[in-house]
Amino acid sequence: MKRIILDTDLAMGAPGSDIDDGFALALAHADPDLRLELITTVNGNTDVESATILTGELARRLDLGDVPIVKGAAAAFTHPEVRRNPAAEVLALRAGARPATDGYAAVEIARHVMAHPGEITIVAIGPLTNVAAALLLEPRLAENVAEIVIMGGIFFGTMPDRTMPGEFNVWVDPEAAAAVLRSGAPLRWVGLDVTLQVRLTTADAERMRDARTPFAPFAGESALAWIAHLNPHEPEGRGDSCAMHDPLAVAVVTHPELVTFVDAHVSVVTGDGEARGVMITDLLRSDTAPPANCRVAASVDAPAFTEHFLNLVGGL
Ligand code: BDR
Ligand code: CA
Numbered sequence: 001m002k003r004i005i006l007d008t009d010l011a012m013g014a015p016g017s018d019i020d021d022g023f024a025l026a027l028a029h030a031d032p033d034l035r036l037e038l039i040t041t042v043n044g045n046t047d048v049e050s051a052t053i054l055t056g057e058l059a060r061r062l063d064l065g066d067v068p069i070v071k072g073a074a075a076a077f078t079h080p081e082v083r084r085n086p087a088a089e090v091l092a093l094r095a096g097a098r099p100a101t102d103g104y105a106a107v108e109i110a111r112h113v114m115a116h117p118g119e120i121t122i123v124a125i126g127p128l129t130n131v132a133a134a135l136l137l138e139p140r141l142a143e144n145v146a147e148i149v150i151m152g153g154i155f156f157g158t159m160p161d162r163t164m165p166g167e168f169n170v171w172v173d174p175e176a177a178a179a180v181l182r183s184g185a186p187l188r189w190v191g192l193d194v195t196l197q198v199r200l201t202t203a204d205a206e207r208m209r210d211a212r213t214p215f216a217p218f219a220g221e222s223a224l225a226w227i228a229h230l231n232p233h234e235p236e237g238r239g240d241s242c243a244m245h246d247p248l249a250v251a252v253v254t255h256p257e258l259v260t261f262v263d264a265h266v267s268v269v270t271g272d273g274e275a276r277g278v279m280i281t282d283l284l285r286s287d288t289a290p291p292a293n294c295r296v297a298a299s300v301d302a303p304a305f306t307e308h309f310l311n312l313v314g315g316l
Contacts, residue, residue: 002146002253003035003119004028005109007072008246009044009126009169012222013054014090018045019219019226022058023200023313024125024151024246026215029062030312033254036064037120038112040105042072044126044172049074050086051126056097062215069098072105073129076173106133110141117144121253125151125246127169132176135183142185151249152177153191153279155264155296164277166269167192171277174270181266187294188261190252191279194297195245198305202227202240204314213315220314247309248300255308260299263292 012022028036039059041051052071059069074080109130113120122145124131131148135141152169170177180187200223209220223242232239252259265282269275281296282289310316 001033001035002121003037003116004253005038005040005112005120005122006036006250007040007042007105007109007122007124007126007130008051008055009042009046010051010055010058011045013057013093014046014050014087016229017226019222019242020244020246021045021125022054022222023219023244023309024123024250025055025058026062026219026313027247027250027309028123029064031250031254034250036067038108039067039069040072040109040130041069041100042105042126042130043075044169047074047084047086048072050090052100053086053090053094053097056099057093059098060096061218064098068101068108070103070105070108071100073133076127076129077132077175079173105130106137109134110138113141113145114138118146121146122148123249123253124148125169125249127172128152128176128180129173132173132179135179135185142183145185147186147188148180149188149190149249149253150180151190151195151246153189153266153268153296154193155189155191155266155279155281156193156298165275166277166279170268170279174268174277177268178270181268181293188252188297189266189294190249190259190297192245194259194300195248196243197300198244198248198302199241200244200306200309204306204310207316208310208314211315215313216315244305244309247313248305251305251308258301258305258308259297261295262298264296265290265293266296
């Protein structure tokens, strides 16, 4: 049994919003080999207030029981202009949503890991602000966390996008990503070049919509709306499917065989400039290579992931 903290910038439920954090939460709840012990929210896909309301709303829908939801960072370390405000549609959900537990995400992450040395895996599926803050508050966290699994970064190539040549989660807060990379904690990165290969198709979403479980019809409708919203010219959009970035990071905790990882020394470009958020990956092929500071995803068994996901979340 793997015990996890899920750190998320969940926006599922807001109009036109990415669904993959929501699907990752659903997968973490459905996987019988995972125990979800704490959910923390962070600024990213949406503002942290909205992420907290929407996580509470999804927790109600999924019947998550008493897993605490704790609100985290409202902005990145150095670029707070990424922050937005809750939309009226999101505020309207607040009354019915599971309320957040008092506290601060970074403090609760540090407290929970230190209370169970070597037992807790952090799965980070948004910008790394909370995780970096937790590591700064409690440096012993690095040697007491079982592992930190991160959806983020691009390690094998670049994206043809001048606004954001790197990957979103790292681009929002590269200073936080740098702190995590420096921490010495055991890190596994599931990067965008691999997550773009795991796709939920329109046909999959239609099957989910018609499945007879409490969650699958809502999940199927949400996926169909997100696929329709995606611009086919963006790396994400391929007309009839959407990428399952964050669920893949959850899946590898209990199913490491789905993804091949390789040792690497990774650093990240911080500060201003066109390369902000780009990862510099050294695959340790030369004699002068620095020591590895993480493992990065190199390939994925996409059909096996899809089967696992549709089985547990899609009710298929
Ligand atoms: C990441 O950015 C977000 O839009 C997704 O939820 C995922 O965590 C992919 O780049
Ligand atoms: Ca995310």
